Amino acid sequence: MKQFFTAGILAWNELQNDRSMPWKQEKDPYRIWLSEIILQQTRVEQGRPYYERFISAYPTITELADAPDEEVFRLWQGLGYYARCKNMLAAARTVARDFNGRFPGTYEGISALKGVGAYTAAAIASFAYNLPHAVLDGNVYRVLARFFGIDTPTDTTAGKKLFTQLAQDVLPVQQAGTYNQAIMDFGAVVCKPQTPRCKSCRLSSQCVAFQKGLTDLVPVKSKKLRIKKDISIICC
Incomplete structure (x- = not known):
């Protein structure tokens, strides 16, 4: 069965x-992570344009980490739950500072990032690295x-x-x-x-x-x- x-x-x-979704088949863990954070408590149709705007404004996690809080909050406006945005910035800055801008490559490393729960960690680990986490x-x-x-x-x-x-x-x-x-x-x-x-x-x-x-x-x-x-x- x-x-x-x-x-x-x-x-x-x-x-x-x-x-069809713009992040499907994506292998860049930064882009996968960004899509998953945006889609937390947000419908795909609503989150799609935000994802595209964030990728356009911040093509890499280092660029997101370096961005002023107010600038990122303005781009986030309309998604609600600003705690998600704050956690996203904290995680980006952790990756930039502690991992030299390279996204963690293990489930444990991913799940240790601010705002990343079990589902999000499994999604990033499997989509980006094909790690066996459901x-x-x-x-x-x-x-x-x-x-x-x-x-x-x-x-x-x-x-x-x-x-x-x-x-x-x-x-x-x-x-x-x-x-x-x-x-x-x-x-x-x-x-x-x-x-x-x-x-x-x-x-x-x-x-x-x-x-x-x-x-x-x-x-x-x-x-x-x-x-x-x-x-x-x-x-x-």
Whole structure:
């Protein structure tokens, strides 16, 4: 089942994935990192022009590190959450100062940068260096939960541990970067939160949620479960 899943994601990516973004296929870790920071809590359509403006203004991480705070904040205006921008500048200056402008080449080195969490570190490590670290974002949670029929809440300690291990188990280590991008794209355009394209999905024959009619019920979040329980108590 796991092999079928991985092979299906890679086949879909090669034959059907036409989702276009300016940072896809990018190997420069600086540009990948910049796109990931911009896209934290920001939709792709909104983040795209910001990414292009930042790359135009600061082609290298050293140039970003040398830029005055006020200049960078002006370019960031409209993205909100200025803490992200401050962390981005701090990370750029760490790379410029401590790594002579060369972006760290290990997962541990990347994750030590200010504002870089587990997902962002895995994305940069796999996209830039093809290191075998699985990404785990909302799209990936949804695809895994539906295909494998997992109802363990994703926002619990047990759920995070389960999905983290599963995401790593289905990762093809020789194609980590390609697969990571593919599964996120798959979640965005096929296994969508609303109106997923199940009938044309190449994974549907073994997808537990589709076969059992659970597509609208997974993934599960414990907070939503508590709210539903509270509402039922009030109503009844």
